[in-house]
Amino acid sequence: MSQQPSLPQQATSAQDVRGIIAERDLVVDLIRTACVVLVVFVHITMVGVSAGPDGIGVTSPLQDLPWYVASTWIGQVMPLFFVVGGFASATGWRSTVARGGGARDFVASRLVRLFRPAVPLFAVLTVGLGVATALGTPRDLLDEVAFGIGSPLWFLAAYGITQCCVPFMVRLHERAPLRTLAALLVLAAAVDALRFASGVAEVGLLNLGPVWLFAQQLGFLWADGWFARRSRLLLVVVAAAGYALLVPVTSIGLWAPDMLQDLNPPMLPLAVLAVSQACLVQLVHGPLTRLMRTRAAQGTVFLLGRDGMTIYLWHLPLFIALNGVALLVGLPFPEPGTATWWATRAVALVVLLAAALGVARALRRSDRPLPRLLAGTDRPAWPVIALAALCTIGPAFAVMQLHLSFGVALCGAVLVPIGVRLLTRTVPASIAARG
Incomplete structure (x- = not known):
């Protein structure tokens, strides 16, 4: 979602584009884009809107299906997304170091790329919730809508935290990759044990570090070619063992068999799921590589992947708005959960992605990366970057913990632009070094 697949501005010729495509592992771009589309699809199948004589009803057809829980073992792709993010972070870090940058440059660039698209979203949400409150919208209805709109924003906090840790975690990976993974897994288990023993759910927030950093470290291994050097048989055995382990782990009453329930705060099963997903990706890497040699696949991935973060952030507000417009103009709503309703999900997905791409195009200015540093300049000193990280990550963390409200x-709307502004500043290299 950060680091969307996009072609640099200097790629002005067909030869330039072909050269860039040849240097990239386009499977990474494909998986990242597929994860975003799958998240959007899952959300539009979890919300069924009906209009009848008794008013407007909202149900969750997907969760009513008997195989829903089992489907989350496949459909819960956030561990895989953090693995892919780890791959992108490892290659991005190496690129930063190769051109003479350092930890401050990397962290500032990543946070800006992650949070710039959130600036207009927070502004729109503030205005929308403020107007709805002023118009006397029933509190229960407003809270339910705000909860749905704000639910994806947890990702900004979790991913922002992992990005801030990349320079340090890469050093640990270079010194002891497998021991680092083992330590993170033990920490994740310890946090869950403390949460269960204390009965305080908020203790689980500590696992925003170990669980997602564990998945990110798997991405570092992927970038090193570790998975590619393993035999197919070993990958199959490890992937199967991970899923087999989840059966008793989620059957003892501590962890939920529903992988979406184990998401916020993240819990140990997601780390296990990340291992299996990483192995499975390597198993299909060859066919996916051949797929990404086709122009159709490349065009689709670059079209959607370029604006992946904006699509992810805006898809639920747009989905609710589109349903509202459909209700106002009197479009027919099939009964949620029926065969007709399921058949319309493909249409809903296409319409929603088209609307999200339209918003992304209108907001393209807010989704541009930081320009590279000029000679003799550097990013702000660490205290400034730490303050900016707090301003950007803090509101998303508040949404995750307190839910969205006006x-x-x-x-x-106030803090995220301040944080982004602080991160976009440059100072003379000598001043930054003293900071």
Whole structure:
């Protein structure tokens, strides 16, 4: 979602584009884009809107299906997304170091790329929730809508934290990759044990570090070619063992068999799931590589992947808005959960992605990366970057913990632009070094 697949500005000729494509592992771009589309699809199947004589009803057809829980073992792709993010972070870090940059340059660039698209979103949410409150919208209805709109924003906090840790975690990976993974797994288990023993759910927030950093470290291994050097038989055995382990782990009553319930705060099963998913990706890497040699696949991935972060952030507000417009103009709503309703999900997905791409195009200015540093300049000193990280990650963390409200949206509308502005500043290299 950060690091969307996009072609640099200097790629002005067909030869330039072909050269860039040849240097990239386009499977990474494909998986990242597929994860975003799958998340959007899951969300539009979890919300069924009906209009009848008794008013508007909202149900969750997907969760009513008997195989829903089993499907989350496949459909829960966030561990895989953090693995892919680890791959992108490892290659991005090496690129930063190769051109003479350092940890401050990397962290500032990643946070700006992640949070710039959130600036207009927080502004729109503030205005929308403020107007709805002023118009006297029933509190229960407003809270339910705000909860749905804000639910994807947890990712900004979790991914932002992992990006801030990349320079340090890469050093640990270079010294002891497998021991680092083992230590993170033990920490994740310890946090869950403390959470269960204390009965305090908020203790689980500590696992925003170990669980997602564990998945990110798997991405570092992927970037090193570790998975590619393993035999197919070993990959199959490890992937199967991971899923087999989840059966007793989720059957003892501590962890939920529903992988979406184990998401916020993240829990140990997601780390196990990340291992299996990483192995499975390597098993299909060859066929996916051949797929990404086709122009159709490349065009689709670059079209959607370029604006992946914006699509992810805006898809639920747009989905709710589109349903509202459909209700106002009197479009027919099939009964949620029926064969007709399921058949319309493909249409809903296409319409929603088209609307999200339209928003992305309109907001393209807010989704541009930081320009590279000029000679003799550097990013701000660490205290400034730490303050900027707090301003950007803080509101998303508040949404994750307190749920979206007018007050939280207002904090985001004020603090996130401040944080992004601080990160876009440059100072003379000598001053930054003294900081």
